[in-house]
Amino acid sequence: MIDVVVADRRTRRTRAGAVTGALALVAFALFILTMMVGSYYVPAWDVITSVFHLRNDPSADFIVRDLRLPMATAGLAVGFALGVSGLLFQKLLGNPLASPDFVGISSGASMFAVSAIILFGAGSTMISASALAGALISAILIYLLAWRDGISGYRFILIGIGLSEFMLSIIGYIVAHAELYEARQAMTWLVGTIGQAGSTELRTLLVALVVLVPAALVLQRPLRVLELGDDTATALGARVELSRLALIAVSIVLIGFATAVAGPIMFVALIAGPIAHRIVGHSGGGIVAAGLVGSIIVLGADLVAHHLVPVALPTGVITGIIGAPYLIWLLATVNREGRGG
Amino acid sequence: MTLLETPTPSREAAPRHRPGAGLAAGLVLLLGVLLVVCFFSITLGSRGVGVPTIWKAFTDFDPGSASETVIREMRVPRTLIGVLAGAALGLSGTILQGVTRNPLADPGIMGINAGAAAFIVFGIMILGVQGVIGYVWLAFAGAGTATVVVYGVASFGREGATPVKLALAGAAVTAVLSSLTSAIVMTNVDALNELRFWQVGSLAGRYMPVLWQTAPFILVGLVIAMLTGRALNGLALGEDLALALGQRLRLTRFVMFATVAVLCGAATAACGPIVFVGLVVPHLARFICGPDYRWILPYALVLTPIVLLVADIVGRVAVSPGELQVGVVLGVFGAPAFIALVRYRNLAEL
Numbered sequence: 001m002i003d004v005v006v007a008d009r010r011t012r013r014t015r016a017g018a019v020t021g022a023l024a025l026v027a028f029a030l031f032i033l034t035m036m037v038g039s040y041y042v043p044a045w046d047v048i049t050s051v052f053h054l055r056n057d058p059s060a061d062f063i064v065r066d067l068r069l070p071m072a073t074a075g076l077a078v079g080f081a082l083g084v085s086g087l088l089f090q091k092l093l094g095n096p097l098a099s100p101d102f103v104g105i106s107s108g109a110s111m112f113a114v115s116a117i118i119l120f121g122a123g124s125t126m127i128s129a130s131a132l133a134g135a136l137i138s139a140i141l142i143y144l145l146a147w148r149d150g151i152s153g154y155r156f157i158l159i160g161i162g163l164s165e166f167m168l169s170i171i172g173y174i175v176a177h178a179e180l181y182e183a184r185q186a187m188t189w190l191v192g193t194i195g196q197a198g199s200t201e202l203r204t205l206l207v208a209l210v211v212l213v214p215a216a217l218v219l220q221r222p223l224r225v226l227e228l229g230d231d232t233a234t235a236l237g238a239r240v241e242l243s244r245l246a247l248i249a250v251s252i253v254l255i256g257f258a259t260a261v262a263g264p265i266m267f268v269a270l271i272a273g274p275i276a277h278r279i280v281g282h283s284g285g286g287i288v289a290a291g292l293v294g295s296i297i298v299l300g301a302d303l304v305a306h307h308l309v310p311v312a313l314p315t316g317v318i319t320g321i322i323g324a325p326y327l328i329w330l331l332a333t334v335n336r337e338g339r340g341g
Numbered sequence: 342m343t344l345l346e347t348p349t350p351s352r353e354a355a356p357r358h359r360p361g362a363g364l365a366a367g368l369v370l371l372l373g374v375l376l377v378v379c380f381f382s383i384t385l386g387s388r389g390v391g392v393p394t395i396w397k398a399f400t401d402f403d404p405g406s407a408s409e410t411v412i413r414e415m416r417v418p419r420t421l422i423g424v425l426a427g428a429a430l431g432l433s434g435t436i437l438q439g440v441t442r443n444p445l446a447d448p449g450i451m452g453i454n455a456g457a458a459a460f461i462v463f464g465i466m467i468l469g470v471q472g473v474i475g476y477v478w479l480a481f482a483g484a485g486t487a488t489v490v491v492y493g494v495a496s497f498g499r500e501g502a503t504p505v506k507l508a509l510a511g512a513a514v515t516a517v518l519s520s521l522t523s524a525i526v527m528t529n530v531d532a533l534n535e536l537r538f539w540q541v542g543s544l545a546g547r548y549m550p551v552l553w554q555t556a557p558f559i560l561v562g563l564v565i566a567m568l569t570g571r572a573l574n575g576l577a578l579g580e581d582l583a584l585a586l587g588q589r590l591r592l593t594r595f596v597m598f599a600t601v602a603v604l605c606g607a608a609t610a611a612c613g614p615i616v617f618v619g620l621v622v623p624h625l626a627r628f629i630c631g632p633d634y635r636w637i638l639p640y641a642l643v644l645t646p647i648v649l650l651v652a653d654i655v656g657r658v659a660v661s662p663g664e665l666q667v668g669v670v671l672g673v674f675g676a677p678a679f680i681a682l683v684r685y686r687n688l689a690e691l
Contacts (some may be wrong), residue, residue, distance in 0.1 A: 095505070095509075097509045102513060113429070121530045145680055146684075148684065154505055155683060157505055157508070158683045158684055159680050159684075160633075160677050161509075161512050162680045162683065163680070164681040165449065165616050165617065165672055165679075166453065166672055166673060166675075166676075168672070169671070169672020169673060169676075170669065170672070172636050173665065173666060187526065189521070190523070215531060266516055267516070269518075292442045301396060313524060314523075317521075317523060317524040319520075320516070320517060320521065321524070324521075327513050327517065328490070328494060328513075330505075331494045331495070331497070332497050
């Protein structure tokens with residue numbers, strides 16, 4: 001009997017590993033493809049040799065390393081951060097629809113960033129710093145407001161949505177009173193596109209990913225106990241609030257940095273987790289898989305936004321258009337199973 | 342906020358019987374308040390005007406006088422639009438809460454306003470629709486579509502449309518629509534310029550023509566809405582009892598949702614998307630009147646315009662000589678009320 005269980009667990013683990021590996025390959029392929037296409041075509045092999053410093057070719061190096069690498073890295077990192085952050089939120093709040101872009105965290109970041117753009121005429125570093133501050137402040141506000149003998153996912157979501165409306169009305173006011181040029185800059189930022197920020201922000205995000213993703217993997221065990229519900233988790237000895245606080249913090253810092261780099265790109269955080277879950281199956285926390293799916297979505301959307309549509313659009317428009325039908329489908333199926341809350 | 346902490350009687354508790362005379366007197370009092378607020382809405386502003394000027398503007402109009410022109414062309418129509426749109430939003434919020442039996446149903450939270458707004462933008466950008474009458478039809482289409490999508494999607498599943506599902510579905514549909522809207526606006530700077538003012542839900546800048554185009558729809562909607570009290574009372578007892586009482590549930594629901602779509606559509610066409618007011622005021626009305634919708638509806642009808650006009654006046658006076666759009670004022674003050682509702686009420690009631 002035990003043999004069967006162990007064998008079953010082993011097959012599932014193998015499958016999870018294989019699928020995650022495949023996702024990593026796809027993400028890498030898109031990463032390379034992003035650096036190949038553009039006004040000047042660079043063959044795949046040249047891109048790879050240039051990125052990994054295998055060969056010196058000044059012209060290819062300039063195009064690949066200086067012009068395209070930052071964008072591609074930003075897409076990869078932002079997508080990864082959004083995917084991980086969304087997955088953590090969905091698990092912590094016990095609702096597949098609760099992603100940070102709907103429960104007020106992205107709109108907090110947006111409010112601060114738009115204020116920085118319009119009221120203070122800030123440059124890109126200031127905008128990113130404000131976005132990060134906004135994400136943290138609104139998350140803390142929601143957490144405190146939703147606190148009543150512990151956090152219920154239900155109250156957290158509703159209060160987040162309320163706060164989100166609050167932030168949106170302030171954004172509306174600021175944008176309506178701005179000069180047209182600045183309003184346009186703010187609107188562009190609000191849709192979200194990779195490559196808005198400079199290299200400093202990108203480097204910060206990369207450092208955050210390197211530190212926080214392993215941390216999230218370590219914290220994954222209490223996370224899985226939390227899925228059984230607060231009462232069961234407490235009975236099993238999990239320190240519910242502490243683990244939850246740590247994981248929420250990880251998730252918020254990730255979404256804060258991602259928003260700082262690319263603006264509030266919609267839907268990636270929402271859809272990456274469920275897609276990863278569907279592909280990988282039930283074993284494992286799927287954190288890495290969700291991150292990879294996020295990267296694939298962002299890189300793919302960016303390729304479409306820059307090369308397949310007649311006018312270059314911000315990345316967020318494409319993720320919005322991909323996300324819309326998926327979201328409706330998700331709402332419908334999730335609710336049919338009675339998991340929607 | 343203290344008002345909201347006191348739970349209203351649940352269905353199981355014995356309904357508080359309030360003397361009808363007292364409630365009627367309260368209603369008359371509120372009508373008086375509404376008139377006073379209307380008066381301030383006409384007189385206050387960057388150009389102060391007195392009662393004699395107002396009287397003269399309507400009895401003996403002098404086209405050369407700037408003050409009289411301001412009153413006839415701007416202040417009075419603006420106030421009337423505020424009253425009508427407020428009444429429309431208040432009643433549609435009340436009906437939505439009653440028919441979905443969901444205390445957090447609100448045209449703003451449920452994405453109905455966003456639907457109307459998005460359709461107007463699509464219409465202007467893609468179909469080249471112009472003029473207020475075009476906006477009104479687009480707003481109806483948008484409000485109707487959003488109502489159907491949000492409610493339909495949220496009501497899958499065992500427990501039907503719970504507050505969280507409705508709020509999430511509404512937030513999601515709003516997000517979808519706003520991302521599509523931005524895609525259109527990004528390519529057109531003039532459109533962006535139009536949109537950014539309209540989106541904050543301002544009463545400014547849209548006066549006489551808007552009033553004439555939207556008023557008939559709102560008035561018809563209001564009359565139908567006022568007649569739904571008995572049906573809402575029946576629905577509040579639960580589907581089975583409502584059926585046993587001889588209600589035709591499908592028809593009732595359809596009529597109510599259609600009324601909500603018309604009211605929200607017309608109000609949004611007139612003022613842009615305005616959130617929270619349709620959510621909070623019905624709760625206030627329910628707190629005053631108890632659970633009888635035949636009283637809640639008229640109270641919401643009078644209270645909401647008061648709140649909307651006060652918000653408009655605050656926005657005008659607070660940052661004079663500029664102005665704070667009414668949607669912004671309501672968003673800023675409505676959010677704390679919403680959060681208080683979520684925190685202090687047992688959300689399963691209603």
